[in-house]
Amino acid sequence: xxxxxxxxxxxxxxxxxxxxxxxxxxxxxxxxxxxxxxxxxxxxxxxxxxxxxxxxxxxxxxxxxxxxxxxxxxxxxxxxxxxxxxxxxxxxxxxxxxxxxxxxxxxxxxxxxxxxxxxxxxxxxxxxxxxxxxxxxxxxxxxxxxxxxxxxxxxxxxxxxxxxxxxxxxxxxxxxxxxxxxxxxxxxxxxxxxxxxxxxxxxxxxxxxxxxxxxxxxxxxxxxxxxxxxxxxxxxxxxxxxxxxxxxxxxxx
Ligand code: ADP
Ligand code: MG
Numbered sequence: 001x002x003x004x005x006x007x008x009x010x011x012x013x014x015x016x017x018x019x020x021x022x023x024x025x026x027x028x029x030x031x032x033x034x035x036x037x038x039x040x041x042x043x044x045x046x047x048x049x050x051x052x053x054x055x056x057x058x059x060x061x062x063x064x065x066x067x068x069x070x071x072x073x074x075x076x077x078x079x080x081x082x083x084x085x086x087x088x089x090x091x092x093x094x095x096x097x098x099x100x101x102x103x104x105x106x107x108x109x110x111x112x113x114x115x116x117x118x119x120x121x122x123x124x125x126x127x128x129x130x131x132x133x134x135x136x137x138x139x140x141x142x143x144x145x146x147x148x149x150x151x152x153x154x155x156x157x158x159x160x161x162x163x164x165x166x167x168x169x170x171x172x173x174x175x176x177x178x179x180x181x182x183x184x185x186x187x188x189x190x191x192x193x194x195x196x197x198x199x200x201x202x203x204x205x206x207x208x209x210x211x212x213x214x215x216x217x218x219x220x221x222x223x224x225x226x227x228x229x230x231x232x233x234x235x236x237x238x239x240x241x242x243x244x245x246x247x248x249x250x251x252x253x
Pocket of ligand 2: 050051052
């Protein structure tokens, strides 16, 4: 797998990171890191601060205290939002071209290649409104990968889809991740998704009394080379699931 030799290279380190909104602590003193090749799933109940944490990592939200270190220069990242935000007057292909890093010799050919990867051959000239929600989200993934990022951040990218499409896209995202060697960080409220897709799970656990902010615990789940099917078939999936649930129930208690 490409990128395997970089697996332990730290890209981003969070050091005692805290966020407070108008005196309401969202999360407090988070310590963790993102390494190259990780697939990190961030889980936690609604309101636990997943989106806020992602926004801090993306640099669009101010942090209140602590540090976010980029361990090497020029780390590039992209973002896949909950709802696809494609340019409505541009075709699927043009939307992907718009994500391609400037200077690429044949952006159209490259965009076509990526559309192929996400299973949209034959749809390149369709406008977003002519595509289903699941297909639009595929274009969104393609656009995010087009810029050859180091990290793709995703905020509940399957939440607007029905169960069939969710399962399909989960598998697709997994394949894209394993093939590309790109690092993925995905917010999800699905323990099922987290227990199959991840190499690590960050569990956001709100403080019991709500006066403090949420804390974050890291669980190591799967080695990156383990295939989707063997993860699904393995007894270990139940173990991973139980470990996440145990962590979350600590919160509920
Ligand atoms: P999650 O994504 O896990 O559902 P959020 O990060 O959206 O959680 O929200 C975490 C907490 O921060 C919630 O209590 C929410 O009300 C609060 N919050 C989020 N955005 C803002 C904001 N712009 N101003 C004030 N409070 C906010
Ligand atoms: Mg959210």
